[in-house]
Amino acid sequence: GAGVSQSPSNKVTEKGKDVELRCDPISGHTALYWYRQSLGQGLEFLIYFQGNSAPDKSGLPSDRFSAERTGGSVSTLTIQRTQQEDSAVYLCASSLSGSNQPQHFGDGTRLSIL
């Protein structure tokens, strides 16, 4: 079946602009995760959704970052007033539930801030 789909695959934007990144999880997966991958910081957890609620958003680096999930499916990660340090690959993963089930990753959105 279809895997986790992320769009856009690449995004280049100017410092100070807002960006929206989209994730379509595997159908039926109730848990959804956002991670960030950068050269200096490796793979970092950002936020976890169970259904439409986010019981763990402890990894969001600042209040410029927010995320939502609607209909228990699609999720959007929004970064406001982007900074150069936001440049990274943003990865989305989904799993059947939040309890140590295998997480399936999309191929990410590569974000470059000029």
Place this chain on the structure above:
Amino acid sequence: QQQVKQSPQSLIVQKGGISIINCAYENTAFDYFPWYQQFPGKGPALLIAIRPDVSEKKEGRFTISFNKSAKQFSLHIMDSQPGDSATYFCAASRDNTGKLIFGQGTTLQVKP
């Protein structure tokens, strides 16, 4: 207490050899330990995972060894092939949310 430390940072192995990557964790509440493989431009893909109630798990050429008392676990790739050349990440999580704490990654090169 949330850290997972991975070594080596890079590894070169001859075709047919054994690749060994090690990880150590601090938080004894972790109860799930997966390994992911990542190719350039792709997302991480789950290879194999273990829970702390077993000391070893094998799937094909891939084996996880787990030492609960030492808080260490390792990935062994037997009969390494050039197609195994990729970046490997260990990770750990707790059952309450499943959020993964990743090691720093190991870049493996298998020479033909």
